[in-house]
Amino acid sequence: MRGLARYIPFVALVPMLAACHIVPQFSSASSSPTPTGSEFTPPATGSATPTHSAAPLGPLGVLPMPAGAKAWSDNSDTPMGLVAFVKAFYVESAWTKEEGLYRQRGFVSGTIQGWINADGSQQSIAIVKFKSSSGAVSLFDGLTGTLKDTPKPATTMTDSSDGGVGVVDPTLDSLGNANAEIAAHTGGYVIDVHQFTASTPDPAAAKALLLRQYESLKSGT
Numbered sequence: 001m002r003g004l005a006r007y008i009p010f011v012a013l014v015p016m017l018a019a020c021h022i023v024p025q026f027s028s029a030s031s032s033p034t035p036t037g038s039e040f041t042p043p044a045t046g047s048a049t050p051t052h053s054a055a056p057l058g059p060l061g062v063l064p065m066p067a068g069a070k071a072w073s074d075n076s077d078t079p080m081g082l083v084a085f086v087k088a089f090y091v092e093s094a095w096t097k098e099e100g101l102y103r104q105r106g107f108v109s110g111t112i113q114g115w116i117n118a119d120g121s122q123q124s125i126a127i128v129k130f131k132s133s134s135g136a137v138s139l140f141d142g143l144t145g146t147l148k149d150t151p152k153p154a155t156t157m158t159d160s161s162d163g164g165v166g167v168v169d170p171t172l173d174s175l176g177n178a179n180a181e182i183a184a185h186t187g188g189y190v191i192d193v194h195q196f197t198a199s200t201p202d203p204a205a206a207k208a209l210l211l212r213q214y215e216s217l218k219s220g221t
Helices: 082-089 092-105 133-148 203-220
Strands: 007-014 017-024 107-116 122-130 155-159 164-169 177-186 189-198
Touching (some): 082 107, 092 107, 092 133, 122 133, 133 164, 133 177, 155 203, 164 203, 189 203
Antiparallel strands (some): 007 017, 107 122, 122 189, 155 164, 164 177
16 A cells, blocks of 8 residues: 655645645655645746745744745744644644654644745745754654655655755656655754656755755754
C-alpha cells in the first residue's frame, strides 16, 4: 500500500491569475507518498529568482513574499497552534498520530505561507518551532525520510550550505505542474519549502528560497 497523499489542492482566485493553493500534506511516518494535481497550469518560467520585498518578516520569522506576488487566500498573519498546523499540513487520516508526535517533540507553533509569483510559478514556506533542537531534528528526519521515498523518476537533492534534503519530482500533475521540495532545520526550527513550476521542476529556486529562510532564522536564533 502506498503512502498518504502529500498534496491537496485549493483554488484561490487573484487578480489576473487563477491559482491554486497546494500544501504539503502527508504523514511524517509514511513512505512513498502519492502527490495529487494542482488546479492550474502556470506559464513556463525562466531561471530568474524572485526578489523578495522589504516588508517585515511574517509569523515565526517567515520571509515576506517576493515583489509582485499574490498571497494564497488562507495565509495567516499569526502563528498557528498545534491542531491548526497539523490539519493544514497533513491528510486527515494522519491528524491524530501527528498531533501526538508533535506534542512529544515539544511543538510551540507553526506557519504556512504561500504565494503565486508574477511568472505563474508558486512557492511556499512552512516553518515549525519546537521547544528544543531535538524536536526539530526528529521532525526533520521523519519529513526528509518521506521525501526520499518519493517514487521514481523523482530524485533526492541535498544542499551542503544549509544541510537541506529534498526531492525533485519531474512527474507532472494533470495540468502540467512539476515540484521541487526541500527541508532544513536550525535550532528548534524546521523549514519546508515547495517550488511549483510548469513542465519542469526548478530545484535551484527551491534551494535558493530555503537558504534565504534558513539564514534569516539562523541569524535570529
